[in-house]
Amino acid sequence: MDALSGLAMGFSVMLTPANLYYCFLGSLIGTMVGVLPGLGPLAALALLLPVTFTLSPIAGLAMLAAIFYGAMYGGSTTSILVNIPGEAASVITCLDGHQMALQGRAGAALGMAALGSFIAGTLSLVVLTFFAPALAAIAIRFGPPENFGLMALGLVCTLFMITGSKLKGLLMIALGFLLSSVGMDMVNGNERFTFGVTNLTAGVELLAVVIGLFGISEILLNVERIVQNTLVAERIKKLLPTWSDWKASFAPILRGSGLGFILGIVPGGGPITASFMSYAMERRIAREPERFGKGAIEGVAGPESANNAAVAGSMIPLLSLGIPSNPITALLLGALIIQGIQPGPLFITQRPDLFWGVVAAMYIGNVMLLVLNLPLIGLWVQMLRIPYRFLFPIIVLLAMVGTYSANKNVFDIWVMLGFGVLGWLLRKLEYDIAPFVLAFVLAPLLEQSLRQSMTMSVDGAMILFQRPVSAGLVAASLFLLVLMVIRQFKTKRGDS
Amino acid sequence: MVERLLNLFWILLGSGGAWHAWTLGLRGPSGPESGLFPFIASCAIACLGLALMATRRSAAGNPQWPDAGSGLRAAGVALGIALMAFGMDRIGFVAAAAIAMPVLLRTIDRASWLETVLLTAGAIAAIVLIFGRLLGMPLPRGPWGW
Numbered sequence: 014m015d016a017l018s019g020l021a022m023g024f025s026v027m028l029t030p031a032n033l034y035y036c037f038l039g040s041l042i043g044t045m046v047g048v049l050p051g052l053g054p055l056a057a058l059a060l061l062l063p064v065t066f067t068l069s070p071i072a073g074l075a076m077l078a079a080i081f082y083g084a085m086y087g088g089s090t091t092s093i094l095v096n097i098p099g100e101a102a103s104v105i106t107c108l109d110g111h112q113m114a115l116q117g118r119a120g121a122a123l124g125m126a127a128l129g130s131f132i133a134g135t136l137s138l139v140v141l142t143f144f145a146p147a148l149a150a151i152a153i154r155f156g157p158p159e160n161f162g163l164m165a166l167g168l169v170c171t172l173f174m175i176t177g178s179k180l181k182g183l184l185m186i187a188l189g190f191l192l193s194s195v196g197m198d199m200v201n202g203n204e205r206f207t208f209g210v211t212n213l214t215a216g217v218e219l220l221a222v223v224i225g226l227f228g229i230s231e232i233l234l235n236v237e238r239i240v241q242n243t244l245v246a247e248r249i250k251k252l253l254p255t256w257s258d259w260k261a262s263f264a265p266i267l268r269g270s271g272l273g274f275i276l277g278i279v280p281g282g283g284p285i286t287a288s289f290m291s292y293a294m295e296r297r298i299a300r301e302p303e304r305f306g307k308g309a310i311e312g313v314a315g316p317e318s319a320n321n322a323a324v325a326g327s328m329i330p331l332l333s334l335g336i337p338s339n340p341i342t343a344l345l346l347g348a349l350i351i352q353g354i355q356p357g358p359l360f361i362t363q364r365p366d367l368f369w370g371v372v373a374a375m376y377i378g379n380v381m382l383l384v385l386n387l388p389l390i391g392l393w394v395q396m397l398r399i400p401y402r403f404l405f406p407i408i409v410l411l412a413m414v415g416t417y418s419a420n421k422n423v424f425d426i427w428v429m430l431g432f433g434v435l436g437w438l439l440r441k442l443e444y445d446i447a448p449f450v451l452a453f454v455l456a457p458l459l460e461q462s463l464r465q466s467m468t469m470s471v472d473g474a475m476i477l478f479q480r481p482v483s484a485g486l487v488a489a490s491l492f493l494l495v496l497m498v499i500r501q502f503k504t505k506r507g508d509s
Numbered sequence: 510m511v512e513r514l515l516n517l518f519w520i521l522l523g524s525g526g527a528w529h530a531w532t533l534g535l536r537g538p539s540g541p542e543s544g545l546f547p548f549i550a551s552c553a554i555a556c557l558g559l560a561l562m563a564t565r566r567s568a569a570g571n572p573q574w575p576d577a578g579s580g581l582r583a584a585g586v587a588l589g590i591a592l593m594a595f596g597m598d599r600i601g602f603v604a605a606a607a608i609a610m611p612v613l614l615r616t617i618d619r620a621s622w623l624e625t626v627l628l629t630a631g632a633i634a635a636i637v638l639i640f641g642r643l644l645g646m647p648l649p650r651g652p653w654g655w
Contacts, residue, residue: 467540
């Protein structure tokens with residue numbers, strides 16, 4: 014099936030009232046999550062994951078993907094109007110976006126952020142449409158050894174994602190590995206680390222872990238300091254950018270789209286890195302770099318385009334290879350696995366309706382978000398007035414219902430609470446908890462593919478080096494590992 | 510102090526995990542056994558815990574621990590969740606949430622009693638309606654059937 018007929022099929026799958034409704038709901042929730050500081054897209058996705066279990070896989074995925082890029086759209090609103098980033102990828106937008114708002118140009122900043130996001134999102138979706146199937150066509154010939162190589166590469170790439178102390182990041186990866194092994198061993202039925210607790214036989218519930226680590230810990234951190242929002246502009250006027258705004262922003266939007274898309278594909282990249290790098294690039298190549306930080310529209314257009322393009326980019330390794338490149342796509346991978354779907358090289362051929370449906374949902378969601386973000390800006394501004402003390406208890410209640418709904422088991426709520434407190438402590442002590450989720454999701458797949466490879470091999474582990482693709486992937490993993498060690502060693506020497 | 514205790518916890522967790530994984534078996538006739546992967550992960554945790562304990566480079570710069578007021582708010586959230594977890598199976602979702610929500614609302618930012626009652630009723634009704642009815646998600650019921 015070629016890309017265009019696949020896309021046509023995706024639209025035919027998506028264009029039903031129910032699927033459109035859930036895509037719209039995801040866009041709405043995503044924008045809301047982006048607008049409200051204190052709840053990131055990862056926590057929101059974790060909280061809403063259980064809702065999708067009752068939906069069809071396509072409706073659930075469309076909704077989750079819409080939350081992801083909806084948050085990227087919505088995050089700029091708070092950055093521009095309140096100078097507090099709604100989510101991490103919009104931190105950099107505070108610099109020039111808020112300055113524009115102080116100068117009475119909040120409308121232009123918000124308009125350019127939304128239009129730039131739309132253009133970048135659409136451009137990167139076009140590339141995704143043609144690139145992901147091509148990649149999957151190569152990967153379709155993969156067996157267990159190649160899958161092991163792929164997972165190993167994904168895991169090594171996770172090392173590059175670690176922010177802060179590498180030792181702490183590595184420990185998080187090892188902890189993710191260890192906790193993923195709790196429960197019954199699928200190969201021989203042995204129980205591992207269950208210690209006779211029946212509730213642990215099926216393993217530690219992914220939902221309880223992510224809702225606890227990201228959702229509850231974030232709430233615990235936020236309730237420590239209740240901040241009041243100070244809106245710069247009550248009424249937003251002139252949302253459509255002027256001709257001179259367009260002239261200044263067109264090239265940054267295109268550059269942000271390209272950069273964001275590439276960084277989205279690279280494991281460890283993603284929207285946050287993309288927005289920061291886009292800002293740095295725009296500032297470096299600007300004729301008057303001193304304008305940056307004082308209300309330069311390029312400082313809004315570039316990063317906001319980059320973070321949206323990164324969303325589409327990060328879908329490529331997920332949908333075509335089954336490798337998550339950031340914690341949010343790791344959660345999407347978890348959602349697929351819970352639904353009984355294994356994304357990977359065979360995903361496009363086995364479930365073309367789902368693959369192309371998700372791609373079509375992203376095109377549709379992109380248009381919905383433009384409609385939601387420009388005419389409804391007044392609504393989002395009003396939402397910023399809701400006091401935190403009213404929001405947090407409702408979010409906590411949602412977290413509990415969500416966690417409970419996965420297995421209808423209260424034990425999972427205790428697990429969620431435990432991981433919430435652990436996440437709070439780890440974040441206080443500057444641990445990067447994102448690699449934990451990636452390792453927790455990837456480790457069982459890695460272990461399974463290695464054990465399958467060994468079972469089919471007559472030369473033991475040598476099978477990984479006897480097949481060219483797996484040998485190449487394992488070699489690439491080792492090369493990246495050595496590269497990281499050298500880089501770390503050089504940094505250490507430079508410091509001392 | 511807290512960080513050193515956590516590092517000690519990693520060492521103990523890693524050592525205990527490695528020992529348990531060893532008892533599961535590391536290698537069998539057809540390759541890795543159930544214990545191999547958790548053994549490697551546990552050893553890594555113990556070694557990294559030791560490394561963190563030995564070096565000061567990776568220690569958190571200046572962790573901001575909560576003062577009495579903010580600590581109480583965070584503890585209130587944890588207590589609210591614990592109350593819900595304890596009560597949901599015994600008295601049902603509605604009754605457990607009716608107890609836990611006021612704890613959350615009153616500890617987070619001292620909501621007035623009127624706000625507390627209205628928000629508790631509104632939030633519970635919305636969740637029962639959206640999750641219980643619209644999405645068909647069975648919420649636990651108490652001995653009185655709701």
